[in-house]
Amino acid sequence: MSRVDGVAPWLAPLGLRVLLAWEFFEAGREKLQGDNWFADLGDKFPLPFSLLGADLNWTLATWTELAGAAALLIGLGTRYVAAALWVLTVVAIYAVHWPSVWSSLAELWQGYAISNQGHGNYKLPLIYLAMLLPLMLGGGGRLSIDRLLASRRAPVAAAPADAPAWGVVLLGIGATVSLLLPWVGATLASAGIALTIKPRGRHAAKRLSSTAA
Template sequence: MKLLLKMQGYLDATRQLDFLAPLALRLYLAPIFFVAGMNKAMHFPDTVQWFGDAMYGLGLPFPTLMAGLATSAELLGAAALVLGLGVRWIALPLMFTMLVAIVTVHLPNGWLAISEGMGPFATERTMSAIDRLQEIKEILMEHGDYDRLTDHGSLVILNNGIEFAATYLIMLLSLFFTGAGRYVSVDYWIQRRIQSQA
C-alpha cells in the first residue's frame, strides 16, 4: 500500500508538466494546417473548382464559400494553435474540416494512408498497389538511379485513407477538452488576468 501511495505521489508530481502535452499537440498540428491552408489559398480558383466538381472533386454545394471557410479555418487555426489563443474555439471548425475531409475524400479508401500488402487494415485496393509498387521499383532499377532516388526513404504508394485525418481529428478533440495548456499559451494568461481581476 505504501508503495502504491508513493507511486501515486510521483505521478501527481508530473502534473507540474501537464502543459507539455497540449503544447506538443498544438505545435505538431500548426504546420499541418498552415501548409494545407496555404496550398488552398495559393491555388484558390483550383481549390474552388475541386470543392464544387462532382465528377473529379468533392461535389460540395457553394464551393467558393466552402473553400473559403476551409482555407480560413486552416490558416487562422494554425496561428491560434501556435499562440495558444482560443484553442478550444478554433478546434471546432478544424474538427469539422477533418470530418468533411474524412467523409468526402478519404473514407472510400479505407483506413490506411499508405498502401500495404498485409495487416488488419489491408484491403484489396492496398494489396493490389503493392504489385504496382514492385513494377515501379523494377523500372527505376533498370532505367534510373534507384539508390539515389531512395536514399532518403523507401518508395510508397499513397492510399489516401482516413488514417491521418482521423489522427488529426482525435488530436483536436483532445485539445478541445484540455484547452491550450498552462504557461505557454495566450489563453492561460488571459484566464489568469481575468481571475486576478475577479
C-alpha cells in the same frame, strides 16, 4: 509521478498545438497557392456545405486552416478553434477520404491507410481528430494566450464532470460522427441528449416537491 503530472499541463497541449498548427498551415497554404479542386467533388459535401458552392467552401476551408493554425500556435481560443478544425476535418473525411462504397467493417478498415488503393484513406485525418479532441476538452494548456487571459480574471472553480457535461460532449461528437457512421453517431448523440435532459427533469421534480411542501 506527481511531479510529472505538474509538467503535463505545460508541455502536453503545447506539443499537440504545434504539430497540428503546422499540418493545418501546410494544408491552408497549399489551397491558397493552388487551384480550387472542390468543384471536382460534385455533390460530395454534406449539408449545409453542399449549399455554399465550391468557391465559398474553398475560401472557408483555406482561411479556417490558416487562421486556425495561427490561433493554435499561440493558444488563442483553443477550444473553439479545435472544434472548428474538428468539423472541417470530419467534412474532409466525408467528402474526400471516406470510401464511397463499403458493405462491411472489414472493407471499411481497408481505408485506414495513408495511400488510396480504392478503399479510402482516412488514417491521417482520423489521427488529427484524435489530437484535436484533448484540445477541445482541455484547452491550450498553461503555455497559451488563453491561460494568460484567464490569469487576469477572477479564478473560477472547475465544474465537476456531471451528466449534462457528458451530454453536451457526446451530443457534439455524435452529431459530427453521424456523417461517417450514422448508427454510431446517432447512438452517441441520443446518449448525449438523454444525459442532458434527465438531470433537468430531476431538478424540476425536486423544485416542484419543495414548492408543494
